[in-house]
Amino acid sequence: MDFTTFEAAHFLAILPEIVLIAVAALVMFMDVVQKGESRRMMGYVTAIGLMAAMFIGIGFSLPMGDPKLLFGGTIRHDMLGFVFRMMFLVAGAITALITMDVKGLGKRGDFYAVLIAAVIGMNFMAIASDLIMLYLAIETTSISAYALTGFLLNSDRSAESGLKYFLFGAVTSTVMLFGFSLLYGFTGHTNLYGIAEALGAGNVPFVTLIGIAVMILVGIGFKISAFPFHFWTPDVYEGAPTPITAFVSTASKTAGFIVLIRVFIIALSTNSGVAGWLPLMMAIAAVTTTIGNLVALAQTNIKRLLAYSSIAHAGYTLMAFVAFESQPEQSVSAATFYLMTYIATNLLAFAIIIVFARAAGSDEIKDYAGMSRRSPYLAHMMLVAFLSLAGIPPLAGFLGKFFIFKVVVDAGLYWLAIVGAINALVALYYYLIVMKVVYVDPAPEGASKISITRPYQIAMVALTISVIVLGTAATPWYNWAIAGASSLF
Amino acid sequence: MDFPILSVITFLPGVVGLALLAFPEDKKELIRWTSLIAAIVCMVLSIIVYFSYDIELGGYQFEDRFDWIPAVGISYIVAVDGLSLPMVLLTGIVMVTGVLISWGIEDRPREFFALLFFLAMGVWGVFVAQDMFTLFFFYEVAVFPMYLMIAMWGWKKTREYAAMKLTLFLVVGSLFALIGALAMYSASGLGTFDMFIIQEQAEFTREFQITWFPFVFIGFIVLAGMFPFHNWSPVGHVAAPTAVSMFHAGVLMKLGAYAALRVGVVLLPEGAKFWLPYVVVLAFVNVVYGSLIAMTRKDLKYMIGYSSVSHMGLVVLGIATMNEIGLTGAGLQMFSHGAMTALFFSCIGMVYDRAHTRMIPELGGVMKKLPMVGVAFIIGGLVSMGMPLFSGFVAELPIFMGAWRAGVQGPDFIANYYAWIAIISALAIVITAAYIIRAVSAVFFGPIPEKIEHELTPIRWQDRTAIVILLVSLLALGFYPAWMDTVIKTGVDSVMAVLGA
Numbered sequence: 001m002d003f004t005t006f007e008a009a010h011f012l013a014i015l016p017e018i019v020l021i022a023v024a025a026l027v028m029f030m031d032v033v034q035k036g037e038s039r040r041m042m043g044y045v046t047a048i049g050l051m052a053a054m055f056i057g058i059g060f061s062l063p064m065g066d067p068k069l070l071f072g073g074t075i076r077h078d079m080l081g082f083v084f085r086m087m088f089l090v091a092g093a094i095t096a097l098i099t100m101d102v103k104g105l106g107k108r109g110d111f112y113a114v115l116i117a118a119v120i121g122m123n124f125m126a127i128a129s130d131l132i133m134l135y136l137a138i139e140t141t142s143i144s145a146y147a148l149t150g151f152l153l154n155s156d157r158s159a160e161s162g163l164k165y166f167l168f169g170a171v172t173s174t175v176m177l178f179g180f181s182l183l184y185g186f187t188g189h190t191n192l193y194g195i196a197e198a199l200g201a202g203n204v205p206f207v208t209l210i211g212i213a214v215m216i217l218v219g220i221g222f223k224i225s226a227f228p229f230h231f232w233t234p235d236v237y238e239g240a241p242t243p244i245t246a247f248v249s250t251a252s253k254t255a256g257f258i259v260l261i262r263v264f265i266i267a268l269s270t271n272s273g274v275a276g277w278l279p280l281m282m283a284i285a286a287v288t289t290t291i292g293n294l295v296a297l298a299q300t301n302i303k304r305l306l307a308y309s310s311i312a313h314a315g316y317t318l319m320a321f322v323a324f325e326s327q328p329e330q331s332v333s334a335a336t337f338y339l340m341t342y343i344a345t346n347l348l349a350f351a352i353i354i355v356f357a358r359a360a361g362s363d364e365i366k367d368y369a370g371m372s373r374r375s376p377y378l379a380h381m382m383l384v385a386f387l388s389l390a391g392i393p394p395l396a397g398f399l400g401k402f403f404i405f406k407v408v409v410d411a412g413l414y415w416l417a418i419v420g421a422i423n424a425l426v427a428l429y430y431y432l433i434v435m436k437v438v439y440v441d442p443a444p445e446g447a448s449k450i451s452i453t454r455p456y457q458i459a460m461v462a463l464t465i466s467v468i469v470l471g472t473a474a475t476p477w478y479n480w481a482i483a484g485a486s487s488l489f
Numbered sequence: 490m491d492f493p494i495l496s497v498i499t500f501l502p503g504v505v506g507l508a509l510l511a512f513p514e515d516k517k518e519l520i521r522w523t524s525l526i527a528a529i530v531c532m533v534l535s536i537i538v539y540f541s542y543d544i545e546l547g548g549y550q551f552e553d554r555f556d557w558i559p560a561v562g563i564s565y566i567v568a569v570d571g572l573s574l575p576m577v578l579l580t581g582i583v584m585v586t587g588v589l590i591s592w593g594i595e596d597r598p599r600e601f602f603a604l605l606f607f608l609a610m611g612v613w614g615v616f617v618a619q620d621m622f623t624l625f626f627f628y629e630v631a632v633f634p635m636y637l638m639i640a641m642w643g644w645k646k647t648r649e650y651a652a653m654k655l656t657l658f659l660v661v662g663s664l665f666a667l668i669g670a671l672a673m674y675s676a677s678g679l680g681t682f683d684m685f686i687i688q689e690q691a692e693f694t695r696e697f698q699i700t701w702f703p704f705v706f707i708g709f710i711v712l713a714g715m716f717p718f719h720n721w722s723p724v725g726h727v728a729a730p731t732a733v734s735m736f737h738a739g740v741l742m743k744l745g746a747y748a749a750l751r752v753g754v755v756l757l758p759e760g761a762k763f764w765l766p767y768v769v770v771l772a773f774v775n776v777v778y779g780s781l782i783a784m785t786r787k788d789l790k791y792m793i794g795y796s797s798v799s800h801m802g803l804v805v806l807g808i809a810t811m812n813e814i815g816l817t818g819a820g821l822q823m824f825s826h827g828a829m830t831a832l833f834f835s836c837i838g839m840v841y842d843r844a845h846t847r848m849i850p851e852l853g854g855v856m857k858k859l860p861m862v863g864v865a866f867i868i869g870g871l872v873s874m875g876m877p878l879f880s881g882f883v884a885e886l887p888i889f890m891g892a893w894r895a896g897v898q899g900p901d902f903i904a905n906y907y908a909w910i911a912i913i914s915a916l917a918i919v920i921t922a923a924y925i926i927r928a929v930s931a932v933f934f935g936p937i938p939e940k941i942e943h944e945l946t947p948i949r950w951q952d953r954t955a956i957v958i959l960l961v962s963l964l965a966l967g968f969y970p971a972w973m974d975t976v977i978k979t980g981v982d983s984v985m986a987v988l989g990a
Contacts, residue, residue: 330561376600380510383637392633393626402622402667406561409671417671421664428660429653432636436649440640475558482560 010070013077014127016057016085017120023049024116031109039107043100043455046112050093050119054086067487073191074133080484081127083336084258088126091251091343092119097459098351099243101358104152111151115247118144122255129266131180131190134259138176138219141255142169145248149240161239168222168232176219179212183267186212192267199270210276213268217277217284220263223256224314227288237307242357245303246350249310250343257317257339261332265324265488274325282322286419289315293426302353303363305430306346309389312427313342319420320404323411330410332485334403337478341388341396341470348463349385351456352378359450365434370443375450379438381464388467390431391424396470403478493553495567498534498577499613499627501527502584506606509599517598521588524602528588531609535581539976542574547979549619549685557622562674562681567617571980572750575824575973576616576743582962583739583831584609586955587732590835593842593949594642594730601642605732608634612740615748621670621682624748625663631741632659635725635733642730651721651728658711658721662745666708666752669701673756687756688987695759702760706753706768712745714798715768715805716775723782723794731838734790738797739831743823746804750819750984754808758987761811766903768809769892773910775802780920789840789847789932792924793833796873799917800826806914807888813978813985815891820977822884825872825966829881832869832959836862839948840932844941849928854937858945863933865956870925872963875918880966883974889915 011018023046030042067078075081092115099115100106121140128134146169150162184190186208187198199209221229237245268277292312299305317335324331353363355378360367372379388395401424408417452460470477505527512520542550549568557565569577587605594601607630614627639652674682677691707718714722722742726734754761779799786792800822807819839862840855841847856863868879875881892911937945966973 372597372600376514387633393629398626398629402625403561405667406671406674409668410675412675414668414672417668418665421661421668424664425657425661429657432653432656435637436640436652439637440649475560478558478560 012060013063013070013075015061016053016089017123019053019056020049020116020120020123023053024113027109027112027116031113034109039109040100042109042112043096043106046096046116047093047455050089050096050116054089054093057082057085057089063487069129069193073193074130075124075127076129077127078484079480079487080261080332080336081258083480083484084126084254085123087254087340087343088119088122088251091247091254091347092116094347094351094459094463095243095247095251097455098246098347098354099241100455101453102241102243102354104154105241105243108151111148114144114147118148118247119251122251125255126258129192129262131184131192131195134263135177135180138173138223138259141252142173145169145244145252148244149236149248151244152241157239158241161236164232165236165240172219172222172229175215179215179219182208182212182215192262195267196270199268199273202270202272206272206276209268209270209273213264213273213277214280216263216268217281220256220260221284224253224260224317225311226284226314226318227291227311230288230291230311233311234304234307237310238301238303238363242303242350242354242363245307246347249306249350250346253310253314254339254343257321257335260321261335261488265328265332278322278325281318282413282416285315285318285322286416287315288312288318289420289423293423293430296430297426299430300365301363302365302368302434305365305434306349306353309427309430310346312423313346313389315423316401316404316420317342319408319416322416323407323413326411327407328489329482329485330407332488333478333481334407336481336484337403337474338400340477340481341400341467344463344466344470345385345388345396348381348460348467349389351460351463352382352385355450355452355456355460359448365437367444368434368437369441370447371438371450373443374447375452378450378452381460382438383435384464384467386431386435388471390428392428394468394471396467399471399474399478491551494534494538495551495569495617496553498531498538499567499610499617501531501534502606502613503610506603506610509603509606512599514597514599517595520599520602521592524588524606525585527606528585532581532585535577538569539574539578542569542571542976544975544979547571548983552619562679562683563622564620564681564683565623566620566683566685567623568619569617570983571976571978572820572984573616573747573980574976575820576740576747577613579743579824579827580609580612580616580740582828582958583735586831586835586958587735589951589955590735590838591730591732592951596642601638604634604638605736608638608736612736612744615744619684621674621684621687621752623682624684624752625667625670628663628744628748629660631744632656632663635659635737635741638733639725639729643728643733647724648728651724654721655725658718662708662711662718664708666705666748669704669708670752672697672701672704684752684756691756693757693759698757698760699763700760702753702757702764705757706749706761706764709745709749709753710768710805713742713749713805714745714775714801716771716778716798716802719775719779719798722798723791726794726797726834727788727790731834734834734838735831738794738834739827742797742801743804743827746801746808746819746823750808754811755984755987758989761988765809765811766900769806769895769907769910770903772802772806772809773914775799776806776914777917777920780917780924784920784924787849789837789849789928790834792849792928793830793837796921796924797826797830799921800830800873803885803888803914806892806910810888810891810895811988812891812895813981814887815895816981816984817974817977818884818887818891820980821880821966821970821973822888824973825880825884825963828959828962828966829869829872832865832956832963833873835952835955835959836866836869839952843944843946845944846941849931851938852932852941853935854933855945856933857937859948861953861956862948865960866933867929868960868963870929872967873925874922878967880963880970883967883970885918
């Protein structure tokens with residue numbers, strides 16, 4: 001396969017992304033012509049555009065038959081990538097909706113356009129099977145994310161977090177790129193499958209291989225905020241505009257995981273390689289979960305709390321991942337399903353935070369006191385989100401955790417399951433403390449009802465329903481995750 | 490297909506709970522009546538199930554299933570046997586009386602009743618679930634309503650602490666049980682969570698069973714308040730609003746004992762044979778220690794809370810004897826204690842709502858003002874002491890007989906002392922009698938303290954109805970135990986078949 005044999009099928013495979021470019025252009029155009037209040041319509045256009053891309057994807061780009069390498073082997077058109085792309089599109093659409101009434105963002109066409117660019121980057125991260133393509137996709141996503149994080153130029157916090165995110169990101173990305181270049185140097189391939197073949201021949205020394213794995217892990221660890229590359233997370237999450245926090249903590253993290261799955265399982269899982277980095281990864285999974293949960297206990301700001309909780313959730317997903325050696329398909333499908341539940345749940349939590357911050361002007365947990373009296377339904381939805389994060393049925397998070405525990409136990413990693421169980425307990429504690437503030441503590445004097453505008457109503461109701469559906473009628477979604485996982489092997 | 494009555498009983502409360510949340514907040518009477526009617530429907534359905542169970546046939550009946558997540562062998566399976574049936578009935582009774590008792594809640598009644606129904610859904614779900622996943626699913630569904638109800642409507646002084654303590658104990662227990670269950674799933678190699686299939690086909694090695702039995706059994710038994718994992722329980726009782734105390738002591742603690750029996754003992758019988766003799770010792774400590782602590786309490790709710798610990802110790806003791814008579818006693822005690830404690834807590838709730846104190850020394854002469862409450866409390870007391878003709882006797886005697894007879898199992902240092910364990914546990918009843926009589930005489934007789942004299946207004950019709958329902962079920966079991974005894978025997982037979990005795 002080479003670049004001269006383009007076929008229509010190649011373009012059908014990336015049709016959603018082509019649609020997205022058109023949507024981004026449309027939004028930029030609207031940015032110029034729309035005036036006044038109607039400018040916020042760009043949010044709807046973005047959300048509808050992303051959903052349209054999703055349906056077009058389901059209609060025309062659904063991978064049929066065996067996975068294919070397209071565009072000279074730079075992308076792999078398979079079910080796993082497809083499932084992740086759909087997740088990114090949904091996350092992007094929701095992010096657009098929950099941005100619409102945020103001051104300083106909701107009426108900015110360029111904001112939505114950059115958001116779409118980030119989604120395009122993530123979609124390519126999901127399907128890239130070549131180091132060059134992969135790195136391009138990662139950088140497209142990252143640069144968009146840096147810009148989005150620092151978008152509120154007149155807010156010091158936003159600018160600071162944008163810069164911090166950029167500095168951390170640039171350094172880790174460079175280390176990863178160095179790892180990539182070594183990989184190319186030793187194997188002579190940039191394609192992941194080519195690399196796997198070359199490594200399988202056993203010509204690369206064990207120590208070098210581990211070194212390369214660690215370097216790549218630095219870059220990915222930053223993306224998924226795994227210990228010890230998690231230090232940027234709370235600061236950036238706190239300072240960034242909340243819709244972007246929502247986006248970075250869900251879609252961007254998920255994109256990190258698909259890269260992790262592709263690079264490590266396809267390219268680096270030769271026998272000797274696995275023996276080297278898998279124990280390291282197990283330790284990282286256990287420590288990441290524990291650190292995230294323990295530090296979350298001490299938080300007083302809800303965005304920081306969710307930042308640490310998102311670190312813990314990354315740890316859980318890693319737990320599923322590290323079981324892949326003995327349970328390859330179950331492990332990847334558990335991780336995929338967990339990410340689905342996590343995206344729905346965390347976006348819901350952040351949507352509520354945005355609505356509340358608009359009414360109360362604060363992200364401090366103590367200001368949530370009496371929220372259940374000010375707006376019972378908002379409180380109930382927050383309960384749904386937080387209990388799902390804590391892993392209580394009948395909500396999505398329970399099934400997500402259940403599948404992870406299952407695959408970890410199936411792989412015989414009982415110690416890891418016990419670490420996970422103790423962590424679930426710690427996490428339940430701090431989620432419940434927040435719910436206690438919301439339901440039990442008295443509301444401040446003169447606190448008014450909280451109004452929820454239309455885009456937020458749409459987003460939150462849709463997410464609440466998804467969280468419940470993912471936790472009960474999970475079969476179709478889990479089957480998707482399994483289909484994705486089996487297309488990888 | 491037959492009418493899926495068990496699924497209806499399980500999911501109706503969930504649907505009602507969601508529907509209640511959609512009601513306007515200020516239509517409080519409408520919310521209460523809707524809840525009451527829904528609860529009565531559930532109770533009637535559970536009575537129908539109870540009395541249409543075919544005792545001759547035995548085993549599991551009213552089975553209802555569908556493939557939930559077939560990719561990993563998760564199915565939704567519900568069915569009842571002789572051991573779960575009384576619990577289904579008990580939940581119905583406690584649900585109706587709980588709604589009646591909570592009639593006076595003025596702060597956010599919509600949320601209160603909705604959560605109560607979610608709790609009921611979880612509880613019913615566990616009692617009928619025959620798939621390990623389904624069981625865990627409902628088990629944890631029962632947890633969060635408890636937290637919120639105690640934290641929102643509980644006793645202001647300790648509610649936050651108590652609610653959190655209770656929740657964390659329950660969740661840590663259930664997570665360890667979950668790991669145990671997953672280990673069973675993984676080791677069985679059958680690729681299913683269906684407990685029927687695991688029970689019949691799984692061939693766990695003895696080492697496996699001995700390793701994992703403690704995870705499952707202790708994980709669940711935490712909820713039954715077994716020593717040394719008991720002290721969340723009285724604290725939770727004290728802080729909880731009346732209806733939640735009734736649910737907690739009446740049904741929720743049974744959940745732990747039932748699940749430990751169903752998942753632990755039945756699926757891992759070799760593990761049970763190895764470990765249960767040690768459990769006998771812990772249960773024995775429960776019985777004696779619980780009643781001694783109850784003796785020292787001045788707060789009525791603490792007293793009944795510790796008495797629950799002591800009585801649940803008898804349930805665990807009955808299970809741990811691993812013989813037919815002991816298990817039957819345990820089954821009867823679960824029902825008897827459930828109805829009795831619900832009665833106690835509803836009486837205490839009625840007194841506390843009026844007198845605003847539960848301290849025994851500050852109360853007196855309540856009988857004159859609230860005769861019905863007094864009579865109910867005294868009958869509850871007689872049940873608690875195991876007086877003949879009352880259900881406590883029917884339940885406790887077989888447990889002691891079972892314990893006496895069980896003395897062939899376990900290492901010598903335990904096996905030789907079963908008779909003593911039975912005797913001393915029976916003597917703990919004397920302690921029970923002491924604190925109950927002391928409380929009755931101090932609270933219900935003697936002069937009325939001036940402070941509370943004018944507070945003791947008559948009880949409502951709702952309260953009367955609740956008391957009557959609970960009394961009828963207790964007395965029916967006491968005077969004519971055969972209607973439950975025979976049902977439980979069919980359940981015990983299948984457990985004994987597994988234990989191979």
